[in-house]
Amino acid sequence: MTLLVIGSVAYDTIETPTAKRENILGGSAPYFSYAASYFGPVQMVGVVGEDWLPEYTEMFAKNGVDTAGLEIVKGGKTFRWSGKYRENMNDRDTLETQLNVLGNFQPKLPENYRRSQFVFLANMAPSTGLTALGQIQGADLVVADTMNLWIDTARNDLDALLKRVDGLVLNDSEAKMLTGELHITAAARKILTMGPKFVIVKKGEHGAMFISEYEMYVVPAFPTETVVDPTGAGDSFAGGMMGYLASQRGNFDGETIKNALVYGTMTASFCVEGFGFERYTEITRDDIEKRRETFRKIASF
Amino acid sequence: MTLLVIGSVAYDTIETPTAKRENILGGSAPYFSYAASYFGPVQMVGVVGEDWLPEYTEMFAKNGVDTAGLEIVKGGKTFRWSGKYRENMNDRDTLETQLNVLGNFQPKLPENYRRSQFVFLANMAPSTGLTALGQIQGADLVVADTMNLWIDTARNDLDALLKRVDGLVLNDSEAKMLTGELHITAAARKILTMGPKFVIVKKGEHGAMFISEYEMYVVPAFPTETVVDPTGAGDSFAGGMMGYLASQRGNFDGETIKNALVYGTMTASFCVEGFGFERYTEITRDDIEKRRETFRKIASF
Numbered sequence: 377m378t379l380l381v382i383g384s385v386a387y388d389t390i391e392t393p394t395a396k397r398e399n400i401l402g403g404s405a406p407y408f409s410y411a412a413s414y415f416g417p418v419q420m421v422g423v424v425g426e427d428w429l430p431e432y433t434e435m436f437a438k439n440g441v442d443t444a445g446l447e448i449v450k451g452g453k454t455f456r457w458s459g460k461y462r463e464n465m466n467d468r469d470t471l472e473t474q475l476n477v478l479g480n481f482q483p484k485l486p487e488n489y490r491r492s493q494f495v496f497l498a499n500m501a502p503s504t505g506l507t508a509l510g511q512i513q514g515a516d517l518v519v520a521d522t523m524n525l526w527i528d529t530a531r532n533d534l535d536a537l538l539k540r541v542d543g544l545v546l547n548d549s550e551a552k553m554l555t556g557e558l559h560i561t562a563a564a565r566k567i568l569t570m571g572p573k574f575v576i577v578k579k580g581e582h583g584a585m586f587i588s589e590y591e592m593y594v595v596p597a598f599p600t601e602t603v604v605d606p607t608g609a610g611d612s613f614a615g616g617m618m619g620y621l622a623s624q625r626g627n628f629d630g631e632t633i634k635n636a637l638v639y640g641t642m643t644a645s646f647c648v649e650g651f652g653f654e655r656y657t658e659i660t661r662d663d664i665e666k667r668r669e670t671f672r673k674i675a676s677f
Numbered sequence: 678m679t680l681l682v683i684g685s686v687a688y689d690t691i692e693t694p695t696a697k698r699e700n701i702l703g704g705s706a707p708y709f710s711y712a713a714s715y716f717g718p719v720q721m722v723g724v725v726g727e728d729w730l731p732e733y734t735e736m737f738a739k740n741g742v743d744t745a746g747l748e749i750v751k752g753g754k755t756f757r758w759s760g761k762y763r764e765n766m767n768d769r770d771t772l773e774t775q776l777n778v779l780g781n782f783q784p785k786l787p788e789n790y791r792r793s794q795f796v797f798l799a800n801m802a803p804s805t806g807l808t809a810l811g812q813i814q815g816a817d818l819v820v821a822d823t824m825n826l827w828i829d830t831a832r833n834d835l836d837a838l839l840k841r842v843d844g845l846v847l848n849d850s851e852a853k854m855l856t857g858e859l860h861i862t863a864a865a866r867k868i869l870t871m872g873p874k875f876v877i878v879k880k881g882e883h884g885a886m887f888i889s890e891y892e893m894y895v896v897p898a899f900p901t902e903t904v905v906d907p908t909g910a911g912d913s914f915a916g917g918m919m920g921y922l923a924s925q926r927g928n929f930d931g932e933t934i935k936n937a938l939v940y941g942t943m944t945a946s947f948c949v950e951g952f953g954f955e956r957y958t959e960i961t962r963d964d965i966e967k968r969r970e971t972f973r974k975i976a977s978f
Contacts, residue, residue, distance in 0.1 A: 463859055585900065675894070
């Protein structure tokens with residue numbers, strides 16, 4: 377099935393307690409797309425400036441990511457984000473954000489993207505997500521990500537968006553913030569009353585949880601010993617998860633959902649082992665399968 | 678195989694945001710013993726005062742817990758703990774601690790306890806644990822619990838105890854505190870250099886992790902929707918885990934260890950559904966097996 381993602385594309389400057397990288401490829405759509413591409417073709421929609429490097433287009437093309445929907449704004453500059461991770465590698469401080477071309481992003485989907493069956497609205501302003509959704513017809517599954525910024529500053533748009541999606545993916549802290557609930561399960565149940573038919577709560581090093589009215593699934597995180605750069609882990613999780621779901625041709629039973637959570641866990645675990653796309657460019661689907669088998673030994677009973 | 682536990686016995690006064698119970702049975706040894714008793718016989722060592730209720734002795738006897746090792750101090754008063762849970766039901770404040778007879782606790786093991794094959798040193802002063810261990814010969818498996826208080830105030834005794842045990846069970850925050858490491862896996866690996874051959878890190882609502890030099894297993898928590906009283910959850914986890922291990926006659930392969938973590942997760946999940954032993958007295962091994970099957974559907978892949 378075709379899988380479409382709309383989201384941010386960024387050049388990131390990332391500092392960890394031991395290393396630093398400047399202006400490397402980042403953003404929700406690239407991380408999602410690369411992770412999903414291990415499972416099948418992906419269509420990526422986003423916006424970049426004239427500083428976009430053709431080598432990235434090539435990198436995506438080589439992995440089955442169609443970037444025809446990536447708008448390159450003449451005279452524009454790509455969105456830039458700069459952040460610094462603290463000693464614990466979980467918390468981070470944003471040092472600088474330059475919206476640049478992302479500030480006026482009005483997604484225009486290529487004609488052949490508009491009937492995609494699986495759609496992921498990666499992290500972006502909810503109004504932008506709504507604009508994109510307005511161009512899509514008859515999708516089988518629409519899932520959105522969100523973040524604290526939009527819960528804080530664009531609540532009405534977010535509420536409208538939630539009524540239009542089948543699923544929502546968000547962090548545990550964001551789930552609590554969105555609902556005012558103190559517990560993840562209670563928060564997820566409340567989100568189910570806001571529109572989505574299912575909620576996937578990302579708990580970082582503690583794994584992820586899927587909740588719908590009648591189903592619940594939990595998977596722990598893969599116990600990665602070397603976290604080099606956590607940037608993109610959440611989008612990579614969503615990419616592996618949606619990529620696997622799209623490859624299952626609409627099957628949505630319990631085993632398929634758990635496997636989707638597990639594959640998302642796998643792609644996220646590889647993502648954090650290097651800066652940006654360093655690890656992704658080294659691994660194949662076979663490496664993902666091997667780690668899945670290791671994970672089964674570690675966590676399945 | 679015989680399973681012996683040495684630990685505190687308490688009368689707890691517990692306040693949650695919605696309810697309160699006064700002077701109900703608690704303590705590490707009772708919670709451990711009851712949870713373990715679903716899997717086989719348990720020998721319990723502890724100390725109580727004259728205010729000990731015979732109905733508790735009966736309750737334990739009925740469930741295969743031998744309380745011959747429970748010292749009743751004439752004219753003494755049982756250890757009392759009083760605490761209040763915050764809105765999130767995870768954090769709690771201790772309101773009052775009366776050590777009473779626990780203050781001078783010198784465990785004297787009955788002769789027939791001294792060759793127990795599985796031994797659990799539940800939460801108590803490390804020096805008391807060392808005194809107990811000195812009376813035990815040829816145990817197959819000695820596992821200890823510990824807590825922040827002893828890491829803070831009895832570090833030398835704790836270090837000596839760690840050199841005498843096969844396994845250590847502790848909370849994630851305690852693992853970090855004991856080692857100065859920021860990540861659970863790194864903390865657990867460091868503990869492996871202090872004596873124990875394996876470490877089990879309890880992560881509360883995020884599950885548990887087992888680490889030895891060559892093995893690692895993780896299980897999520899059972900997603901309990903109704904937490905009435907979290908008191909005793911950690912000891913109940915250890916009880917289910919050790920009870921199952923003891924029932925497996927020394928088998929210690931990967932599947933057995935994972936199952937032990939899962940059974941610990943099950944007993945803990947029942948424990949928190951009521952105050953004190955309310956839920957335990959309602960359930961049977963069959964209820965544990967049924968929930969295990971539900972958990973398998975939720976979390977095994």
